[in-house]
Amino acid sequence: MWNKRLRNTLFLIYLLNSYCSAYIHPIEIQGKKFVDSVTKEPFFIKGVDYQPGGSSEVNAKSDPLSDPSICARDIYMFQQLGINTIRIYSINPDLNHDACMTMLAAAGIYLLLDVNSPLPNQHLNRYEPWTTYNEGYINHVLKVTHKFSFYNNTLGFFAGNEIVNDKKSSKNAPPYIKSVINDMKTYSRKHLPRNIPIGYSAADDLNYRISLAKYLECSESSTSSDYSVDFYGINSYQWCGQQTIKTSGYDKLVEAYQNYSRPVLFSEFGCNLILPRQFEEIKALFSPDMYSTFSGGLVYEYSQEPNNYGLVMLSADGSAMMLSDFDMLKKQYANTITPNAKELENIWAQKLGKQSEVNKQPLCKAKYDNLSIETKVAKGLATKLIANGVKIDQGRYIQLNESDLQVQYEIYDLSGKQIDPSLTKVKVTHKVDTNSEDDDSSSKGNKLGAGTPNQSQGTSSNSNTNSNSNSNSRQKSAGSIHGFSYFALIITLLFQIYNS
Numbered sequence: 149m150w151n152k153r154l155r156n157t158l159f160l161i162y163l164l165n166s167y168c169s170a171y172i173h174p175i176e177i178q179g180k181k182f183v184d185s186v187t188k189e190p191f192f193i194k195g196v197d198y199q200p201g202g203s204s205e206v207n208a209k210s211d212p213l214s215d216p217s218i219c220a221r222d223i224y225m226f227q228q229l230g231i232n233t234i235r236i237y238s239i240n241p242d243l244n245h246d247a248c249m250t251m252l253a254a255a256g257i258y259l260l261l262d263v264n265s266p267l268p269n270q271h272l273n274r275y276e277p278w279t280t281y282n283e284g285y286i287n288h289v290l291k292v293t294h295k296f297s298f299y300n301n302t303l304g305f306f307a308g309n310e311i312v313n314d315k316k317s318s319k320n321a322p323p324y325i326k327s328v329i330n331d332m333k334t335y336s337r338k339h340l341p342r343n344i345p346i347g348y349s350a351a352d353d354l355n356y357r358i359s360l361a362k363y364l365e366c367s368e369s370s371t372s373s374d375y376s377v378d379f380y381g382i383n384s385y386q387w388c389g390q391q392t393i394k395t396s397g398y399d400k401l402v403e404a405y406q407n408y409s410r411p412v413l414f415s416e417f418g419c420n421l422i423l424p425r426q427f428e429e430i431k432a433l434f435s436p437d438m439y440s441t442f443s444g445g446l447v448y449e450y451s452q453e454p455n456n457y458g459l460v461m462l463s464a465d466g467s468a469m470m471l472s473d474f475d476m477l478k479k480q481y482a483n484t485i486t487p488n489a490k491e492l493e494n495i496w497a498q499k500l501g502k503q504s505e506v507n508k509q510p511l512c513k514a515k516y517d518n519l520s521i522e523t524k525v526a527k528g529l530a531t532k533l534i535a536n537g538v539k540i541d542q543g544r545y546i547q548l549n550e551s552d553l554q555v556q557y558e559i560y561d562l563s564g565k566q567i568d569p570s571l572t573k574v575k576v577t578h579k580v581d582t583n584s585e586d587d588d589s590s591s592k593g594n595k596l597g598a599g600t601p602n603q604s605q606g607t608s609s610n611s612n613t614n615s616n617s618n619s620n621s622r623q624k625s626a627g628s629i630h631g632f633s634y635f636a637l638i639i640t641l642l643f644q645i646y647n648s
């Protein structure tokens with residue numbers, strides 16, 4: 149009797165909690181999968197690459213996350229597409245990204261961020277990395293890492309993109325990639341609230357497909373993975389038009405990566421040789437044959453640029469028009485079904501045998517085919533930065549109001565018809581905690597733009613995320629959530645006692 153009551157009680161609390169705790173949760177890595185750190189369910193990336201204007205548009209005044217009105221427009225489009233992740237190739241860490249990151253979080257969208265940029269002193273020279281791996285460069289990398297470390301919807305960082313892409317770079321660059329990873333990991337442990345996954349995005353070149361992946365995966369000792377990637381991205385454009393897993397060669401990719409001990413994803417995909425793109429590869433990518441190896445991917449790319457991969461045409465007046473690839477991608481992503489933890493384990497058991505052995509990170513070998521790993525990297529260049537911390541404050545979530553979520557620009561659908569502006573608005577699907585304490589001890593407490601809401605613990609329990617009446621009611625404080633849970637617990641317990 150009591151057992152049944154207890155079960156009912158727990159179930160009720162569970163329901164109340166799951167209803168109330170729709171915060172965006174950090175994603176963490178468990179063996180070869182990304183998982184939601186709270187629900188522990190696998191996370192599959194359904195994403196697009198996002199860098200309107202290309203990396204050259206990043207400057208002292210603007211980057212893709214610096215203008216909230218542009219973000220509102222594009223996040224509205226992301227929601228129409230049904231994606232859960234974007235990748236950005238470069239940002240300026242000195243700008244304020246709080247409004248855009250809050251809006252992404254509220255829309256349930258994660259960010260994979262490259263820490264490099266094409267600007268001088270902000271990337272490695274792939275042929276002579278020793279000329280660029282210096283304190284100024286490392287400072288930039290750590291500033292990006294530090295700046296984005298607070299946001300729960302920062303899914304991960306790419307320490308490098310296609311640094312190894314030919315014979316010469318394969319001779320000189322590989323150990324430098326591991327050094328950057330090491331600097332970021334050492335820094336994160338000392339200064340940041342959580343260890344955000346760090347990966348690498350590789351050009352899919354057969355010469356390095358396996359060897360570079362294995363070199364970046366391996367660990368120096370059985371107790372430390374301080375130089376290893378936490379996940380691996382490949383930029384793959386080999387599925388063009390009508391293909392199958394076999395004819396596209398995707399089966400070879402699965403073969404190459406199925407034993408990888410860390411998550412693997414397509415950091416770019418979407419061949420454009422045959423237009424309009426049908427994105428049939430998404431069916432393959434999200435089938436058991438592939439999701440057992442790949443954690444999804446990012447379609448290249450959101451905006452139409454001279455290289456003709458766009459989903460959306462952006463105009464100088466800020467208006468945006470969906471292109472035919474947009475509709476195709478939307479349909480394909482909408483039709484994907486991803487496995488839960490149990491289903492994934494079952495597939496692995498079938499395909500890979502004993503999972504624990506597959507997940508074991510290998511120790512580094514002395515040699516890797518087609519790569520040279522002997523280059524000695526100067527040590528200690530990051531020591532001072534790691535000891536003292538870089539000069540930048542962490543971003544934070546801020547209070548947004550209804551007008552921030554309203555798209556200010558004209559949006560056109562595929563047929564050229566303008567979408568009713570009353571409909572073009574970012575939809576809030578997740579609560580964002582704008583109240584949480586700054587747990588970064590090295591931050592100097594600069595709360596610029598923080599907009600800490602005037603709410604005390606547990607009082608404003610009844611605000612609705614879609615409220616349109618009160619700008620402050622859109623986001624609940626953590627206190628109110630916890631307050632509500634305890635309240636629910638007490639009420640249900642009282643109810644149980646009364647009934648027994």
Ligand SMILES: *[C@@H]1O[C@H](CO)[C@@H](O)[C@H](O)[C@H]1NC(C)=O
Binds near residue numbers: 354357360517
């Ligand atoms: C090395 O390169 C050759 C082709 O040049 C390729 O066939 C081979 O698979 C590569 N080895 C690895 C381990 O990637």
Ligand SMILES: *[C@@H]1O[C@H](CO)[C@@H](O)[C@H](O)[C@H]1NC(C)=O
Binds near residue numbers: 358403404406
């Ligand atoms: C993956 O593991 C299987 C079984 O241990 C092995 O036969 C295969 O060669 C491995 N593949 C790669 C690319 O290492």
Ligand SMILES: *[C@@H]1O[C@H](CO)[C@@H](O)[C@H](O)[C@H]1NC(C)=O
Binds near residue numbers: 551552619
């Ligand atoms: C909403 O916030 C923006 C800044 O984020 C501000 O300029 C605007 O006045 C606010 N609007 C309302 C109705 O509070």
Ligand SMILES: *[C@@H]1O[C@H](CO)[C@@H](O)[C@H](O)[C@H]1NC(C)=O
Binds near residue numbers: 173174186581582584
């Ligand atoms: C981030 O996620 C953690 C774990 O779910 C949660 O405790 C924390 O309040 C979240 N922070 C914000 C600012 O939402």
Ligand SMILES: *[C@@H]1O[C@H](CO)[C@@H](O)[C@H](O)[C@H]1NC(C)=O
Binds near residue numbers: 602
């Ligand atoms: C917070 O709200 C209370 C009551 O509504 C008000 O008296 C107080 O001045 C407010 N504090 C701030 C900092 O706005």
